[in-house]
Amino acid sequence: MRILALNFERGWRGGERQTLYNTQGLIAAGITTHLLCRKGQPLEAAAKKAGITVHAFASKMAVLGFLIKHGAQYNILHAQTSQILTYCVVTKWFHGAAVVFTRRINKPQSGLLTQLKYKYTNKLVAISSAIKQTLASFTKRCDIEVISDVVVPKPADKERISTLRNQQYLTGKTIIGTTAAFTAEKDPFTMLNAVEILRSLEPNFVFLHFGSGPMLAKVETAAKAKGLEQHYRFMGFENDVEAIIPLFDLFVISSKQEGLGSSVLDAFAHKVPVVATNAGGLAALVNKERGISCAVGDAAALAAAMQHMLHHPEQAKLLANNAYEYVHEEHSLQSITQKYLTLFNSTVATATV
Structure with missing residues (x-):
C-alpha cells in the first residue's frame, strides 16, 4: 500500500503536528507514506528532518498538477484539511485513488459544493464524537469513523x-x-x-x-x-x-x-x-x-x-x-496508527472512483 498524506496549511499548529505523527506512524509500520505540504513552512522542515519523502509546493495550481500527474501512484490520499480535500476530490477522475479525510474542526458547514465534496470522499474520519455528530448531521452519512489524535509525550525541557x-x-x-x-x-x-x-x-x-x-x-x-x-x-x-x-x-x-x-x-x-x-x-x-x-x-x-x-x-x-x-x-502512536491501517485496508478493498 502507498499513502500520500496532504496538509497545505501555513504555520505549525496541532493539525500539522498530527499530520507528521500520522505519517511517521505509518512509515514505522512498514507502509510507504509520502507527504504533500506547503513549501517553506514548518511542516516541510519537520518532515524532512524526520527523513520523510516530501512533495512541497508554493501554489494551489502546483498541487493540482501533482495530483493529476502523480496521484495514481498512491492507493490512498489522506487529506488532513478541508482545503486540500477539495484538491483531492476535483482531481479524482485523473488519479483514481481512494480519498480519506480527517476532520479536526468542530464547526457547522453549509453549501451544495461542500456536500458534493464529501459525497465523493471515500471515507470520513472525525477526531472526536462531537465532530462526528456535526459531520453526520451535515453529510447524512452513517459510516464516519472516530480516530482520535496521537500523543507523543515530549520530555520536560x-x-x-x-x-x-x-x-x-x-x-x-x-x-x-x-x-x-x-x-x-x-x-x-x-x-x-x-x-x-x-x-x-x-x-x-x-x-x-x-x-x-x-x-x-x-x-x-x-x-x-x-x-x-x-x-x-x-x-x-x-x-x-x-x-x-x-x-x-x-x-x-x-x-x-x-x-x-x-x-x-x-x-x-x-x-x-x-x-x-x-x-x-x-x-x-x-x-x-x-x-x-x-x-x-x-x-x-x-x-x-x-x-x-x-x-x-x-x-x-x-x-x-x-x-x-x-x-x-x-492515544499512543501505535494505537492510532493501527486504527488508520485497519481503515485504509478496508477502504482500498471497497474503493470505487
Missing part, C-alpha cells in the same frame, strides 16, 4: 523551564497556564475574566498564556485595564510548547469551540491537572474521572474550578494520574 522560572520570578508562586491561540474559538476573554475572579480569591498565583493570534492586542489592553499585569502574563508563541507544560501546577482551557483539545492531551501526558470548558470534544475528554469541566463562557465556574483544584491537591493528583493512564492507553 528543564533548561527552558528553569529559565522561565527565573525570568518571570515564579519562585513561591502557584503557576497556572494555558497554550491557546488568541482567537474567538479559544474565547480568551472568558479566560481573562476567570483569572480576574480568581485573583480576588487566591492572590498568590501567576497565569501564563502561551500563544499568539489576532485577538492578542485586545486581550492585552483588557488585562491592563483590569490591573492584571502581575497575574496574567502574555508569553507569546513558543515552539515545542508541550515540553514546558510541566512548569504548570494547573492547566486551563476556555474554548467555546474545540474539535478535541490536543493541548489538554499534552497536559494529561505530563500529569498536570486540567480544568476545561465542555466545548466540543472537550466534554468527553475532560470527564469527571480526568479533570473538572465547566460550561462554555462561564468565567465564574472556571475560577471556582481552579480554586478547587488548588485547595484539593490530592484530588488533583488523582485526576491527573487517571488522565495520564488514559492518554497512554488510548
Whole structure:
C-alpha cells in the first residue's frame, strides 16, 4: 500500500503536528507514506528532518498538477484539511485513488459544493464524537469513523523551564497556564475574566498564556485595564510548547469551540491537572474521572474550578494520574496508527472512483 498524506496549511499548529505523527506512524509500520505540504513552512522542515519523502509546493495550481500527474501512484490520499480535500476530490477522475479525510474542526458547514465534496470522499474520519455528530448531521452519512489524535509525550525541557522560572520570578508562586491561540474559538476573554475572579480569591498565583493570534492586542489592553499585569502574563508563541507544560501546577482551557483539545492531551501526558470548558470534544475528554469541566463562557465556574483544584491537591493528583493512564492507553502512536491501517485496508478493498 502507498499513502500520500496532504496538509497545505501555513504555520505549525496541532493539525500539522498530527499530520507528521500520522505519517511517521505509518512509515514505522512498514507502509510507504509520502507527504504533500506547503513549501517553506514548518511542516516541510519537520518532515524532512524526520527523513520523510516530501512533495512541497508554493501554489494551489502546483498541487493540482501533482495530483493529476502523480496521484495514481498512491492507493490512498489522506487529506488532513478541508482545503486540500477539495484538491483531492476535483482531481479524482485523473488519479483514481481512494480519498480519506480527517476532520479536526468542530464547526457547522453549509453549501451544495461542500456536500458534493464529501459525497465523493471515500471515507470520513472525525477526531472526536462531537465532530462526528456535526459531520453526520451535515453529510447524512452513517459510516464516519472516530480516530482520535496521537500523543507523543515530549520530555520536560528543564533548561527552558528553569529559565522561565527565573525570568518571570515564579519562585513561591502557584503557576497556572494555558497554550491557546488568541482567537474567538479559544474565547480568551472568558479566560481573562476567570483569572480576574480568581485573583480576588487566591492572590498568590501567576497565569501564563502561551500563544499568539489576532485577538492578542485586545486581550492585552483588557488585562491592563483590569490591573492584571502581575497575574496574567502574555508569553507569546513558543515552539515545542508541550515540553514546558510541566512548569504548570494547573492547566486551563476556555474554548467555546474545540474539535478535541490536543493541548489538554499534552497536559494529561505530563500529569498536570486540567480544568476545561465542555466545548466540543472537550466534554468527553475532560470527564469527571480526568479533570473538572465547566460550561462554555462561564468565567465564574472556571475560577471556582481552579480554586478547587488548588485547595484539593490530592484530588488533583488523582485526576491527573487517571488522565495520564488514559492518554497512554488510548492515544499512543501505535494505537492510532493501527486504527488508520485497519481503515485504509478496508477502504482500498471497497474503493470505487
